[in-house]
Amino acid sequence: MSKFFVSSNLQNWKSGDCPANAFVSIGVNEHIALPNGELLISAQLATDGEVDYAVDGLIAELEKIRRAAKTRIKADNARVRNDVTKRIEERGE
Structure with missing residues (x-):
């Protein structure tokens, strides 16, 4: 599972x-x-190699996102545009 996700304002939009x-x-x-509200997105890192590995992994995940x-x-946007076009055509405008 990815550490990140994409959320859209139109994920529940329907025709x-x-x-x-x-x-x-x-x-x-x-x-x-x-407890102070900070969020950690890696395990504890104690060596240069661990830091590089963790950061490279985060970068790769962010590129996918x-x-x-x-x-x-x-x-x-295409889904909305297609729906609006269809509605306009159905009204004969």
């Missing part, structure tokens, strides 16, 4: 709903919450 432009947010699936977020925005 006939009011049109809107898509936007996404990136959230954290996996973390450790400290970057692609997923862009794809989600395009897909959500």
Whole structure:
């Protein structure tokens, strides 16, 4: 499971709903919450190699999330646009 996820304002949008432009947010699936409210997204790291491994893994996951977020925005906007176009055509405008 990825440490991150993409959330869209249109994830529950359905045909006939009011049109809107898509936007996404990136959230954290996996973390450790400290008593002071800080969130940790890695295990304890004690060597340069551990730091490099953890950061490289986070970067790789974030690159996947970057692609997923862009794809989600395009897909959500296309879904809304197609629905609006269909409604306009059905009314004969």
